[in-house]
Amino acid sequence: MAYETLLIDQRDRVVVITLNRPQALNALNSTVMHELADALASMERDAGVGAVVLTGSEKAFAAGADIKEMQSLNFVDAYTGDFIGGWDKIAGFRKPIIAAVSGFALGGGCELAMMCDFIIASKTAKFGQPEITLGIIPGMGGSQRLTRAVGKAKAMDLCLTGRMMDAAEAESAGLVARVVDAERLLDEAVEAAAKIASFSLPAVLMAKEAVNRSFEQTLAEGLRFERRLFHSLFATEDQKEGMGAFVEKRKPQFRNK
Ligand SMILES: CCCCCCCCCCCCC[C@H](O)CC(=O)SCCNC(=O)CCNC(=O)[C@H](O)C(C)(C)COP(=O)(O)OP(=O)(O)OC[C@H]1O[C@@H](n2cnc3c(N)ncnc32)[C@H](O)[C@@H]1OP(=O)(O)O
Numbered sequence: 001m002a003y004e005t006l007l008i009d010q011r012d013r014v015v016v017i018t019l020n021r022p023q024a025l026n027a028l029n030s031t032v033m034h035e036l037a038d039a040l041a042s043m044e045r046d047a048g049v050g051a052v053v054l055t056g057s058e059k060a061f062a063a064g065a066d067i068k069e070m071q072s073l074n075f076v077d078a079y080t081g082d083f084i085g086g087w088d089k090i091a092g093f094r095k096p097i098i099a100a101v102s103g104f105a106l107g108g109g110c111e112l113a114m115m116c117d118f119i120i121a122s123k124t125a126k127f128g129q130p131e132i133t134l135g136i137i138p139g140m141g142g143s144q145r146l147t148r149a150v151g152k153a154k155a156m157d158l159c160l161t162g163r164m165m166d167a168a169e170a171e172s173a174g175l176v177a178r179v180v181d182a183e184r185l186l187d188e189a190v191e192a193a194a195k196i197a198s199f200s201l202p203a204v205l206m207a208k209e210a211v212n213r214s215f216e217q218t219l220a221e222g223l224r225f226e227r228r229l230f231h232s233l234f235a236t237e238d239q240k241e242g243m244g245a246f247v248e249k250r251k252p253q254f255r256n257k
Helices: 030-045 075-080 085-091 108-115 130-134 142-150 152-161 167-173 182-197 201-213 219-235 237-247
Strands: 006-011 014-019 051-055 060-062 097-101 104-106 118-122 126-128 164-166 178-180
Touching: 006 030, 014 030, 014 182, 030 051, 030 085, 051 182, 060 097, 060 108, 085 108, 097 108, 097 182, 104 108, 108 126, 108 142, 118 167, 118 182, 126 167, 130 152, 142 152, 142 167, 152 164, 164 167, 167 178, 178 182, 201 219, 201 237, 219 237
Parallel strands: 014 051, 051 097, 060 104, 097 118, 104 126, 118 178
Antiparallel strands: 006 014, 126 164
Protein backbone atom coordinates (compact mmCIF):
# COMPACT_ATOMS: atom_id res chain seq x y z
CA MET A 1 0.00 0.00 0.00
CA ALA A 2 1.27 3.53 -0.86
CA TYR A 3 1.23 6.09 1.94
CA GLU A 4 1.51 9.89 1.77
CA THR A 5 3.74 10.29 4.82
CA LEU A 6 5.49 6.91 5.14
CA LEU A 7 7.99 4.96 3.08
CA ILE A 8 7.74 1.17 3.47
CA ASP A 9 10.66 -1.13 2.60
CA GLN A 10 10.47 -4.90 3.25
CA ARG A 11 13.76 -6.76 3.59
CA ASP A 12 12.99 -10.48 4.01
CA ARG A 13 11.08 -10.69 7.31
CA VAL A 14 11.94 -7.14 8.40
CA VAL A 15 9.89 -4.10 7.36
CA VAL A 16 11.46 -0.63 7.58
CA ILE A 17 8.94 2.20 8.02
CA THR A 18 10.43 5.64 7.35
CA LEU A 19 8.55 8.73 8.49
CA ASN A 20 8.53 10.94 5.41
CA ARG A 21 7.57 14.56 6.13
CA PRO A 22 11.08 16.07 5.77
CA GLN A 23 9.69 19.54 5.16
CA ALA A 24 8.38 19.59 8.74
CA LEU A 25 11.12 17.49 10.38
CA ASN A 26 8.65 14.58 10.40
CA ALA A 27 6.20 16.44 12.64
CA LEU A 28 3.43 14.03 13.55
CA ASN A 29 0.09 15.09 12.15
CA SER A 30 -3.17 13.18 11.90
CA THR A 31 -2.22 11.77 8.49
CA VAL A 32 1.07 10.34 9.79
CA MET A 33 -0.54 8.74 12.81
CA HIS A 34 -3.45 7.26 10.85
CA GLU A 35 -1.09 5.88 8.19
CA LEU A 36 1.30 4.48 10.83
CA ALA A 37 -1.57 2.79 12.67
CA ASP A 38 -2.82 1.34 9.36
CA ALA A 39 0.64 0.10 8.33
CA LEU A 40 1.26 -1.57 11.70
CA ALA A 41 -2.17 -3.24 11.66
CA SER A 42 -1.33 -4.68 8.24
CA MET A 43 2.07 -5.93 9.44
CA GLU A 44 0.48 -7.47 12.53
CA ARG A 45 -1.67 -9.63 10.22
CA ASP A 46 1.14 -10.44 7.78
CA ALA A 47 2.81 -13.75 8.72
CA GLY A 48 5.71 -12.72 6.49
CA VAL A 49 6.64 -9.89 8.85
CA GLY A 50 8.74 -10.85 11.84
CA ALA A 51 9.91 -7.44 13.03
CA VAL A 52 9.65 -3.73 12.18
CA VAL A 53 12.14 -0.85 12.21
CA LEU A 54 10.67 2.67 12.52
CA THR A 55 12.97 5.48 11.45
CA GLY A 56 13.03 9.04 10.12
CA SER A 57 15.56 11.26 8.38
CA GLU A 58 19.14 11.99 9.38
CA LYS A 59 18.04 15.38 10.76
CA ALA A 60 14.86 14.23 12.54
CA PHE A 61 13.19 11.06 13.67
CA ALA A 62 10.19 13.31 14.48
CA ALA A 63 10.19 16.84 15.88
CA GLY A 64 6.95 16.22 17.78
CA ALA A 65 3.27 16.72 17.12
CA ASP A 66 2.51 19.10 14.28
CA ILE A 67 2.27 22.41 16.13
CA LYS A 68 0.69 24.17 13.18
CA GLU A 69 -2.05 21.57 13.05
CA MET A 70 -2.51 21.53 16.82
CA GLN A 71 -2.39 25.29 17.42
CA SER A 72 -6.12 25.94 17.06
CA LEU A 73 -7.27 22.92 19.10
CA ASN A 74 -9.50 23.77 22.10
CA PHE A 75 -10.13 22.00 25.40
CA VAL A 76 -13.71 20.87 24.70
CA ASP A 77 -12.81 19.34 21.35
CA ALA A 78 -9.64 17.75 22.76
CA TYR A 79 -11.46 16.35 25.81
CA THR A 80 -14.71 15.20 24.20
CA GLY A 81 -12.84 13.77 21.21
CA ASP A 82 -10.15 12.20 23.47
CA PHE A 83 -7.47 13.77 21.30
CA ILE A 84 -4.55 11.34 20.68
CA GLY A 85 -6.21 8.77 22.94
CA GLY A 86 -6.23 6.29 20.09
CA TRP A 87 -2.53 6.45 19.37
CA ASP A 88 -1.60 4.18 22.25
CA LYS A 89 -2.60 1.34 19.91
CA ILE A 90 0.77 1.90 18.30
CA ALA A 91 2.31 0.85 21.62
CA GLY A 92 0.01 -2.19 21.45
CA PHE A 93 1.74 -3.54 18.32
CA ARG A 94 2.53 -7.15 19.35
CA LYS A 95 5.47 -7.86 17.06
CA PRO A 96 8.92 -6.43 17.83
CA ILE A 97 9.47 -2.85 16.67
CA ILE A 98 12.79 -0.99 16.95
CA ALA A 99 13.08 2.80 16.76
CA ALA A 100 16.16 3.88 14.77
CA VAL A 101 16.62 7.51 15.81
CA SER A 102 18.85 10.09 14.15
CA GLY A 103 18.54 13.80 14.83
CA PHE A 104 15.57 15.21 16.70
CA ALA A 105 13.14 12.99 18.64
CA LEU A 106 11.18 15.65 20.49
CA GLY A 107 7.79 15.72 22.18
CA GLY A 108 5.54 13.27 20.35
CA GLY A 109 8.63 12.11 18.45
CA CYS A 110 10.32 11.02 21.67
CA GLU A 111 7.02 9.55 22.84
CA LEU A 112 6.65 7.59 19.59
CA ALA A 113 10.20 6.24 19.94
CA MET A 114 9.41 5.18 23.52
CA MET A 115 6.32 3.30 22.29
CA CYS A 116 8.74 1.08 20.36
CA ASP A 117 10.46 -1.84 22.11
CA PHE A 118 13.88 -0.27 22.18
CA ILE A 119 15.74 2.62 20.64
CA ILE A 120 18.97 2.44 18.64
CA ALA A 121 20.29 5.98 18.24
CA SER A 122 22.88 7.60 16.05
CA LYS A 123 25.43 9.85 17.76
CA THR A 124 23.50 12.81 16.33
CA ALA A 125 20.24 11.94 18.08
CA LYS A 126 18.69 14.44 20.43
CA PHE A 127 15.77 13.56 22.72
CA GLY A 128 13.47 15.84 24.64
CA GLN A 129 9.98 16.71 25.83
CA PRO A 130 9.91 20.45 25.10
CA GLU A 131 6.12 20.78 25.40
CA ILE A 132 6.50 23.16 28.36
CA THR A 133 8.01 25.73 25.98
CA LEU A 134 4.68 25.72 24.11
CA GLY A 135 2.50 26.10 27.19
CA ILE A 136 1.50 22.45 27.36
CA ILE A 137 2.90 19.21 28.79
CA PRO A 138 3.63 15.86 27.10
CA GLY A 139 0.38 14.23 26.02
CA MET A 140 1.33 10.87 24.46
CA GLY A 141 3.14 9.21 27.36
CA GLY A 142 6.21 11.40 27.76
CA SER A 143 5.79 12.03 31.48
CA GLN A 144 5.03 8.33 32.09
CA ARG A 145 7.34 6.33 29.84
CA LEU A 146 10.29 8.73 30.19
CA THR A 147 10.08 8.59 33.98
CA ARG A 148 10.04 4.78 33.90
CA ALA A 149 12.96 4.76 31.47
CA VAL A 150 15.31 7.31 33.04
CA GLY A 151 13.97 7.95 36.55
CA LYS A 152 12.26 10.93 38.13
CA ALA A 153 15.21 13.31 38.29
CA LYS A 154 16.10 13.36 34.61
CA ALA A 155 12.48 13.04 33.45
CA MET A 156 11.50 16.00 35.61
CA ASP A 157 14.52 17.96 34.37
CA LEU A 158 13.57 17.38 30.71
CA CYS A 159 9.82 17.97 31.20
CA LEU A 160 10.26 21.12 33.28
CA THR A 161 13.15 22.75 31.40
CA GLY A 162 12.24 21.50 27.92
CA ARG A 163 15.93 20.83 27.28
CA MET A 164 17.23 18.13 24.97
CA MET A 165 19.65 15.34 25.84
CA ASP A 166 22.09 13.90 23.35
CA ALA A 167 22.49 10.23 22.46
CA ALA A 168 25.26 9.62 24.98
CA GLU A 169 23.23 11.08 27.84
CA ALA A 170 20.15 9.18 26.68
CA GLU A 171 22.05 5.90 26.60
CA SER A 172 23.63 6.40 30.01
CA ALA A 173 20.19 7.35 31.39
CA GLY A 174 18.61 4.14 30.08
CA LEU A 175 16.40 5.59 27.35
CA VAL A 176 18.53 4.25 24.50
CA ALA A 177 19.76 0.66 24.07
CA ARG A 178 22.65 1.36 21.69
CA VAL A 179 24.42 4.36 20.12
CA VAL A 180 26.09 3.95 16.72
CA ASP A 181 27.67 6.13 14.05
CA ALA A 182 25.01 7.80 11.92
CA GLU A 183 26.03 5.86 8.80
CA ARG A 184 25.58 2.56 10.68
CA LEU A 185 22.17 3.34 12.20
CA LEU A 186 19.78 1.67 9.76
CA ASP A 187 22.01 -1.37 9.17
CA GLU A 188 22.39 -1.89 12.93
CA ALA A 189 18.63 -1.65 13.46
CA VAL A 190 17.78 -3.93 10.53
CA GLU A 191 20.39 -6.50 11.65
CA ALA A 192 18.91 -6.49 15.15
CA ALA A 193 15.39 -6.83 13.76
CA ALA A 194 16.45 -9.65 11.42
CA LYS A 195 18.04 -11.53 14.34
CA ILE A 196 14.84 -11.19 16.39
CA ALA A 197 12.73 -12.24 13.39
CA SER A 198 14.85 -15.43 13.07
CA PHE A 199 13.72 -16.63 16.50
CA SER A 200 10.47 -18.41 17.39
CA LEU A 201 7.62 -15.93 17.02
CA PRO A 202 5.60 -17.18 20.01
CA ALA A 203 8.70 -16.88 22.22
CA VAL A 204 9.50 -13.41 20.85
CA LEU A 205 5.94 -12.19 21.44
CA MET A 206 5.99 -13.63 24.98
CA ALA A 207 9.35 -12.04 25.77
CA LYS A 208 7.97 -8.64 24.68
CA GLU A 209 4.74 -9.15 26.62
CA ALA A 210 6.57 -10.23 29.78
CA VAL A 211 8.96 -7.26 29.75
CA ASN A 212 6.14 -4.80 29.13
CA ARG A 213 4.02 -6.41 31.86
CA SER A 214 6.71 -5.48 34.41
CA PHE A 215 5.42 -1.88 34.24
CA GLU A 216 1.85 -2.96 34.99
CA GLN A 217 1.96 -5.16 38.10
CA THR A 218 3.78 -6.11 41.32
CA LEU A 219 7.03 -8.08 41.20
CA ALA A 220 5.30 -11.16 42.60
CA GLU A 221 2.56 -11.00 39.96
CA GLY A 222 5.09 -10.33 37.25
CA LEU A 223 7.24 -13.28 38.27
CA ARG A 224 4.16 -15.52 38.20
CA PHE A 225 3.13 -14.16 34.79
CA GLU A 226 6.64 -14.72 33.43
CA ARG A 227 6.80 -18.24 34.85
CA ARG A 228 3.48 -19.24 33.29
CA LEU A 229 4.66 -17.99 29.88
CA PHE A 230 7.96 -19.85 30.41
CA HIS A 231 6.03 -23.05 31.23
CA SER A 232 3.81 -22.66 28.16
CA LEU A 233 6.76 -22.53 25.75
CA PHE A 234 7.58 -26.15 26.63
CA ALA A 235 4.44 -27.00 24.67
CA THR A 236 5.95 -25.61 21.47
CA GLU A 237 7.80 -27.47 18.75
CA ASP A 238 10.23 -24.57 18.67
CA GLN A 239 11.39 -25.26 22.23
CA LYS A 240 12.19 -28.84 21.24
CA GLU A 241 13.91 -27.62 18.06
CA GLY A 242 15.87 -24.93 19.87
CA MET A 243 17.21 -27.17 22.63
CA GLY A 244 17.69 -30.09 20.26
CA ALA A 245 19.77 -27.94 17.92
CA PHE A 246 21.99 -26.85 20.81
CA VAL A 247 22.62 -30.43 21.91
CA GLU A 248 23.27 -31.54 18.31
CA LYS A 249 25.55 -28.53 17.73
CA ARG A 250 23.58 -27.21 14.75
CA LYS A 251 21.62 -24.01 13.93
CA PRO A 252 17.93 -24.22 14.93
CA GLN A 253 15.23 -23.85 12.31
CA PHE A 254 12.29 -22.33 14.17
CA ARG A 255 8.88 -22.78 12.56
CA ASN A 256 6.79 -20.60 14.88
CA LYS A 257 4.98 -23.61 16.24
C1 LIG B 1 -5.55 18.52 15.66
C2 LIG B 1 -4.10 18.02 15.70
C3 LIG B 1 -3.96 16.70 14.97
C4 LIG B 1 -2.64 15.99 15.31
C5 LIG B 1 -2.94 14.52 15.48
C6 LIG B 1 -1.73 13.65 15.48
C7 LIG B 1 -0.81 13.95 16.60
C8 LIG B 1 0.02 12.76 16.97
C9 LIG B 1 1.03 13.08 18.01
C10 LIG B 1 0.41 13.85 19.15
C11 LIG B 1 1.34 14.00 20.30
C12 LIG B 1 0.79 15.06 21.21
C13 LIG B 1 1.54 15.10 22.51
C14 LIG B 1 2.96 15.67 22.38
O1 LIG B 1 3.53 15.46 23.65
C15 LIG B 1 2.91 17.16 22.05
C16 LIG B 1 4.05 17.62 21.19
O2 LIG B 1 4.78 16.86 20.57
S1 LIG B 1 4.20 19.32 21.06
C17 LIG B 1 5.58 19.55 19.94
C18 LIG B 1 6.91 19.29 20.61
N1 LIG B 1 8.00 19.58 19.69
C19 LIG B 1 8.64 20.77 19.67
O3 LIG B 1 8.32 21.65 20.42
C20 LIG B 1 9.77 20.95 18.67
C21 LIG B 1 9.44 22.05 17.70
N2 LIG B 1 10.53 22.26 16.73
C22 LIG B 1 11.68 22.91 17.08
O4 LIG B 1 11.90 23.30 18.21
C23 LIG B 1 12.70 23.12 15.96
O5 LIG B 1 12.03 22.89 14.73
C24 LIG B 1 13.89 22.15 16.06
C25 LIG B 1 13.41 20.72 16.15
C26 LIG B 1 14.75 22.52 17.28
C27 LIG B 1 14.73 22.30 14.78
O6 LIG B 1 15.05 23.68 14.60
P1 LIG B 1 15.66 24.13 13.20
O7 LIG B 1 16.76 23.22 12.81
O8 LIG B 1 15.91 25.60 13.31
O9 LIG B 1 14.50 23.88 12.13
P2 LIG B 1 13.14 24.75 12.00
O10 LIG B 1 12.59 25.12 13.32
O11 LIG B 1 13.36 25.82 10.99
O12 LIG B 1 12.14 23.65 11.40
C28 LIG B 1 12.20 23.27 10.03
C29 LIG B 1 10.76 23.25 9.52
O13 LIG B 1 10.05 22.21 10.26
C30 LIG B 1 8.94 22.81 10.92
N3 LIG B 1 8.71 22.13 12.20
C31 LIG B 1 9.65 21.74 13.08
N4 LIG B 1 9.07 21.16 14.16
C32 LIG B 1 7.72 21.19 13.92
C33 LIG B 1 6.58 20.76 14.66
N5 LIG B 1 6.67 20.10 15.82
N6 LIG B 1 5.33 20.99 14.13
C34 LIG B 1 5.21 21.60 12.93
N7 LIG B 1 6.25 22.03 12.16
C35 LIG B 1 7.49 21.82 12.69
C36 LIG B 1 9.32 24.25 11.09
O14 LIG B 1 8.15 25.03 11.28
C37 LIG B 1 10.01 24.53 9.79
O15 LIG B 1 9.03 24.67 8.78
P3 LIG B 1 8.92 26.03 7.92
O16 LIG B 1 8.72 27.13 8.93
O17 LIG B 1 10.24 26.14 7.22
O18 LIG B 1 7.76 25.83 7.01
